[in-house]
Amino acid sequence: MFSLDLLFEALIFGVLLGCFYAAVSIGLSVSFGLLDVPHVAHPAIMVLGSYCTWLLATRSSLDPLLAGVLLMPAFFLVGVLVYRFYYETFERRGSDAAVRGLAFFFGLAFIIEVGLILFFGVDQRSVEASYIGKSFRFGDYRIPMRMLVAFAVALLLTFFLSLYLSRTFVGRAIKAVAQDEPALRLMGANPVRIKQWAFGIATGVSALAGAMLVIVSPVEPAMDRVYIGRTFCVVVLAGLGSMTGTLAAGLILGIAESVVMMLFGASWAPAVAFGLLLVVLGLRPQGLFGR
Amino acid sequence: MALSLEIRGLDAGYGAVRALHGVSLSIGEKETVALLGTNGNGKSTLMKCVMGMVRPSRGDIVLNLDGQAFDLKTLSTEAIVDLGVAMVPEGRRLFPRLTVEENLLLGAYRRASRRQLGRNLEFCYEAFPVLKERRRQLAGSMSGGQQQMLAIARALMSAPKLLLVDEPSVGLAPILVSHTITKIKELKEEYGLTVLMAEQNFHQAIRIADRGSIIVHGEIVFSGTVSELEKNELVKSYYLGT
Ligand SMILES: Nc1ncnc2c1ncn2[C@@H]1O[C@H](COP(=O)(O)OP(=O)(O)OP(=O)(O)O)[C@@H](O)[C@H]1O
Ligand SMILES: [Mg+2]
Numbered sequence: 001m002f003s004l005d006l007l008f009e010a011l012i013f014g015v016l017l018g019c020f021y022a023a024v025s026i027g028l029s030v031s032f033g034l035l036d037v038p039h040v041a042h043p044a045i046m047v048l049g050s051y052c053t054w055l056l057a058t059r060s061s062l063d064p065l066l067a068g069v070l071l072m073p074a075f076f077l078v079g080v081l082v083y084r085f086y087y088e089t090f091e092r093r094g095s096d097a098a099v100r101g102l103a104f105f106f107g108l109a110f111i112i113e114v115g116l117i118l119f120f121g122v123d124q125r126s127v128e129a130s131y132i133g134k135s136f137r138f139g140d141y142r143i144p145m146r147m148l149v150a151f152a153v154a155l156l157l158t159f160f161l162s163l164y165l166s167r168t169f170v171g172r173a174i175k176a177v178a179q180d181e182p183a184l185r186l187m188g189a190n191p192v193r194i195k196q197w198a199f200g201i202a203t204g205v206s207a208l209a210g211a212m213l214v215i216v217s218p219v220e221p222a223m224d225r226v227y228i229g230r231t232f233c234v235v236v237l238a239g240l241g242s243m244t245g246t247l248a249a250g251l252i253l254g255i256a257e258s259v260v261m262m263l264f265g266a267s268w269a270p271a272v273a274f275g276l277l278l279v280v281l282g283l284r285p286q287g288l289f290g291r
Numbered sequence: 292m293a294l295s296l297e298i299r300g301l302d303a304g305y306g307a308v309r310a311l312h313g314v315s316l317s318i319g320e321k322e323t324v325a326l327l328g329t330n331g332n333g334k335s336t337l338m339k340c341v342m343g344m345v346r347p348s349r350g351d352i353v354l355n356l357d358g359q360a361f362d363l364k365t366l367s368t369e370a371i372v373d374l375g376v377a378m379v380p381e382g383r384r385l386f387p388r389l390t391v392e393e394n395l396l397l398g399a400y401r402r403a404s405r406r407q408l409g410r411n412l413e414f415c416y417e418a419f420p421v422l423k424e425r426r427r428q429l430a431g432s433m434s435g436g437q438q439q440m441l442a443i444a445r446a447l448m449s450a451p452k453l454l455l456v457d458e459p460s461v462g463l464a465p466i467l468v469s470h471t472i473t474k475i476k477e478l479k480e481e482y483g484l485t486v487l488m489a490e491q492n493f494h495q496a497i498r499i500a501d502r503g504s505i506i507v508h509g510e511i512v513f514s515g516t517v518s519e520l521e522k523n524e525l526v527k528s529y530y531l532g533t
Contacts (some may be wrong), residue, residue: 082295090463169400182344188401188449190370211454291388291429 002291009141011255011264016147018254019154020216022247023209024227025234026157030202032232033241034165035195036178037086038102043224043231044109045203049075049210050125064127065149067262068211070202077166079203082108083196109224116221130242146215153212154247157205162243164201174198175241178278233273239290249288252276293357294320294452295486296341301350303340311509318453323479323486323522325500327463327493327526333509334384334489335381336399340485343368352451355359367419373401377451382384383442387431391422391441398448407450415476418478436467443471447478454479455524456488460495475499 024046051073056067090101134145165171173189177198181191207269213219234253238245256270280288301314310333318324324333339345341352343366352363354374361370362365377398385394395415399408415422419440425433430441438458446454459475460468476499478487488498490496497517504514513525520526 024467119320166393169405172397173390173400175393176389176397179386179388180384182368183380183386184382184397185344185368186342186372186384187397187445189397190367190369220490 006262007142007259010143011056011094012138012143014258015251016143016151016254017258018251019247020147020150020212020250021155021230021234021254022250023119023150023154023212025231025238025250026161026243026246027202027206027209027239027245028153028173028231029241029243030161030205033235033238033246034174035198035202035216036098037083037091037105037199038098040102040204040228040232041105041109041112041203041224041228042202043111043114045078046206046210046213046227047219047221047224048112048116049207050214050223050290051120051210052207053211053218054125054127056128061267063121064215065153068208072213073209075207076200076204078208079200080196082203083199087192087196088218100266112222113221124218124220125214127214129176132215149215149228150212153208154250156233158206158243158247161201161205165243170194170197172280175199177243198227227276229270230273235279237277237287239287242287242289242291245287245289292370294487295355296401296453296487297351297353297355298337298341298415299351299353301337301352303338303345303347303349303350305345309509314350314506314509314511316511316514318485318487318502319355321485323476323488323500324452324498324504325503326487326489327491327496327503327520328489328506329491332506334506335457336368336509337506338380338457338487341371341455342376343371356452372449373403373451374523375403375450376436376455377449377453379446379453379457380457381441381461383437383438385430385441385445389430391430391433392426394424394441394445395426395448398445402451404448404450406477408448411448411450415447416480418474419444433506436464436471437460439463439467439471439485440474443478447482450482451484453485453487456486458489458491460492472481472496472498497521519521 026043030040031037031042043094052071053064054069056062057064086104092106131145135142136145165175173184173194177194184191219228225226234246234249238249253273253276256276257269260268260272296318298314298316303311310348322437325328326337328334336345340347341363343363347364354361354363361374362496395412399411406412421437422444430438433441451533452468456475463471472495487495497520500517503520504511513523523527
């Protein structure tokens with residue numbers, strides 16, 4: 001049953017799956033990891049991104065990845081508006097903002113889900129492109145081309161987000177804002193504007209992640225539920241707010257799931273995320289790469 | 292005069308707590324004014340009013356800059372910082388999970404200071420070599436004295452014209468207090484700063500102050516030059532224990 005070949009195959013698949021997990025989590029790493037916003041609607045917004053990609057790709061026969069990129073500015077705006085609304089109605093009002101915010105974002109996820117069902121129906125949707133369905137040989141292994149899309153999207157998002165956060169003034173303010181808002185004002189930055197901008201970025205990034213999602217597998221309206229647990233797991237595992245940590249945590253989860261699937265079968269896979277989370281938080285409460 | 296701060300008849304408080312009663316104070320260009328008072332007398336509240344973090348219920352705070360008058364009561368904290376006012380707040384308020392250098396770079400957030408970022412950073416590292424050695428360390432893991440230096444350096448990174456320092460000596464060993472106060476004096480001369488400093492440590496404060504005001508229960512009870520302060524009965528009973 002067990003062989004080195006199988007293990008190696010599981011590792012390769014795990015790396016690609018891990019990149020996929022990192023790509024679907026990195027937006028949340030900004031909104032929840034850096035801003036402390038309990039954004040449980042993150043996967044729902046991503047699935048919305050998948051459907052918008054599907055619409056653009058089928059109606060105007062755009063390449064789905066390009067469609068995802070083109071959607072980013074619109075999603076950025078949506079993010080800005082959602083944060084503003086959340087801020088005015090919840091965050092601003094007081095101390096239990098996190099708990100009530102949770103209700104807000106569950107509501108948002110529900111509305112998106114229902115909206116998608118009303119608009120698109122409950123059928124699965126998928127996109128087409130020359131590279132979807134193809135695979136290439138890597139030694140003795142066949143690697144599906146679409147998983148390479150996940151690989152590329154994860155690396156690109158991690159690279160650009162880390163660069164933006166560490167090299168720009170606004171990026172550094174985004175890293176600081178949840179730590180001490182009055183102190184950030186004393187630096188001359190408006191915390192609400194900073195958070196609004198950062199939430200816009202997190203949402204814009206989700207459009208591209210959504211495009212990747214629909215390239216990797218068909219989507220359906222309720223699909224976000226599968227990802228709530230895993231995305232939060234990756235972000236917490238990473239140590240809140242670390243982008244390279246998110247990539248690493250995604251990889252760890254992907255490889256662990258893939259190896260567990262090989263050894264014990266697919267039904268064990270969903271347990272891996274939480275098992276991993278319990279072990280890591282027990283040993284290192286600040287997460288693997290947390291400060 | 293290119294810069295002056297005029298505070299007139301200021302009343303401020305927190306809900307039912309009244310912390311300031313009719314406070315008036317003025318600071319001229321390149322002056323250093325010490326705000327002296329023991330715990331809970333309203334020093335921090337006055338500074339927060341200047342920074343727009345506490346809104347006074349009465350009175351005026353006017354910053355005159357190159358012939359233009361700005362009513363600070365109506366401006367946001369960010370806008371006041373943009374004018375070139377910086378504060379080293381009580382409790383330092385560093386970003387603990389950012390590195391020393393990230394903290395310093397955030398200090399240079401305001402547009403006018405971004406242009407001279409390199410020069411200011413170099414200057415801060417020269418003034419506080421320990422910050423350079425530890426620039427990759429998390430601010431939260433620095434010692435109290437190092438954090439105080441970082442807080443001062445971070446405020447300087449914004450290239451302020453007016454610097455407010457809230458109790459630089461608090462929590463520091465006597466030798467560090469003296470060192471910190473000396474540093475503020477050097478920095479002030481180097482930058483041509485105007486400084487308002489809240490202090491409980493009378494002897495240290497008057498080492499660098501031109502003038503001082505004593506605040507008791509939210510009221511300024513005495514203002515004068517350093518030599519007038521030293522002779523004052525109130526100061527003697529308050530600080531010198533005679
Ligand atoms: N956030 C607040 N809410 C309510 N009351 C406050 C608040 N901050 C300060 N006060 C009250 O306002 C008064 C002045 O406080 P302030 O902090 O200005 O004093 P201080 O002179 O800076 O004292 P210290 O030397 O201890 O820092 C005190 O009576 C204090 O209890
Ligand atoms: Mg105080």
